[in-house]
Amino acid sequence: MDAHRLRMLRELADHGTVAAVADVLSMTPSAVSQQLKILAREAGVTLIEPAGRRVRLTDAGRVLVGHAETVLAALDRAAADMDAYRTTARGEVSVSFFPSGAAMLLAPLIIAARARGVEVIGRDIDTPAARAPQQLAEFDVVVVHRDDRDIAEWGPRLSVVPLLREPLDVLLPPGHRLATQHRIQLSDLAAADWIGVEGGLMVDDVFKSIATLTGVPVRITQRVNDFRVVEELVAAGLGIALMPRYVTLARDLVRRPIGDIRLARRVEAVTRVGADARPAIALVLEELRGIAAGVAGQSMSE
Known part of the structure; x- marks a missing residue:
C-alpha cells in the first residue's frame, strides 16, 4: 500500500471530510477521492461509506488507520534517524501559536533557533487547544494554552511538552x-x-x-x-x-x-509522537522551554 494514500486515510480520520483532507494536502477533493478508491482496491475492502452528505470510515477503515499510524510513525522514525546523522540541526520547523503566546514566545524563538541553524516559520491562530491534532497536519509544533483545571488527555498519538503555568x-x-x-x-x-x-x-x-x-x-x-x-x-x-x-x-x-x-492557564507544546527525534524539532522544543522559563522567572522578579 502506498504511504501517501495511507496518510490521506489518516487525515480523513482526523478531519472528517474529503474536502478538509484536500485542503490540508493542497489537492482537489476529486483527486483525494480517487486516491482513496485506489487504496480501497489495494486493501481489497471498503474503507469509507456515505454518511448523509459526508463520509465515514468503515470498521475496516478504522483498523487500517491504526496500521497507517504504525507505518507512518516508522517512516517518520526512519527519516529522523537519517536526520540524526547530521551533527547540527538544520532546516525549517513550522510552529503554530495562540496569539498572546506568539507575542510572548515567537520572536525570541526565531532568533534563538536561527542562531543554531534552524529557521522557525511561525503563525498565530486563535483556535481552541482541542484542535491541536488537526493543526499538526500543517505544523510541526503547536503551542496551545488551556485552563489549568483542564485534565483532558491528549492521547497516545501526541507528545506534550509543558512550557509554563x-x-x-x-x-x-x-x-x-x-x-x-x-x-x-x-x-x-x-x-x-x-x-x-x-x-x-x-x-x-x-x-x-x-x-x-x-x-x-x-x-x-x-x-x-x-x-x-x-x-x-x-x-x-x-x-x-x-x-x-x-x-x-x-x-x-x-x-x-x-x-x-x-486561576491559571497551562501553556504546552504539542507534537506528534516521535517528531522530537528530528534534531530541528528537538532544538525548537528545547528553546521553547528555555524561553518560557525565562518569561516566568523575569515576571517573578519584577
Whole structure:
C-alpha cells in the first residue's frame, strides 16, 4: 500500500471530510477521492461509506488507520534517524501559536533557533487547544494554552511538552472600586460585567470553571478575542476581564490576583509522537522551554 494514500486515510480520520483532507494536502477533493478508491482496491475492502452528505470510515477503515499510524510513525522514525546523522540541526520547523503566546514566545524563538541553524516559520491562530491534532497536519509544533483545571488527555498519538503555568489576574480600570485592594475575592465580583472571549477558547473555559466552583454564572457582556481590544473595553469602563499575568499591557490598567481561587492557564507544546527525534524539532522544543522559563522567572522578579 502506498504511504501517501495511507496518510490521506489518516487525515480523513482526523478531519472528517474529503474536502478538509484536500485542503490540508493542497489537492482537489476529486483527486483525494480517487486516491482513496485506489487504496480501497489495494486493501481489497471498503474503507469509507456515505454518511448523509459526508463520509465515514468503515470498521475496516478504522483498523487500517491504526496500521497507517504504525507505518507512518516508522517512516517518520526512519527519516529522523537519517536526520540524526547530521551533527547540527538544520532546516525549517513550522510552529503554530495562540496569539498572546506568539507575542510572548515567537520572536525570541526565531532568533534563538536561527542562531543554531534552524529557521522557525511561525503563525498565530486563535483556535481552541482541542484542535491541536488537526493543526499538526500543517505544523510541526503547536503551542496551545488551556485552563489549568483542564485534565483532558491528549492521547497516545501526541507528545506534550509543558512550557509554563501562567496565573490569571483580574484586569480593572484605574478608578474601579476594587483597584486599591491587594487581592480580590470572587464574592467581590458577583455583580460584575465581564469582557469575555469566544466560546471554546481558554478564557471562556476558565469562566466555566468559575461558574462550576461558585454556582453563580459569570455575566459576560462582550466577547472579543484580541487582548488589546479587551484592554480598550476595560479602559472605557465597559467591564472587567481576566488577563494572563505575563501579557504586556499597552494601557495603564490595574491587575489584581483573585485571593480565594487559583486561576491559571497551562501553556504546552504539542507534537506528534516521535517528531522530537528530528534534531530541528528537538532544538525548537528545547528553546521553547528555555524561553518560557525565562518569561516566568523575569515576571517573578519584577
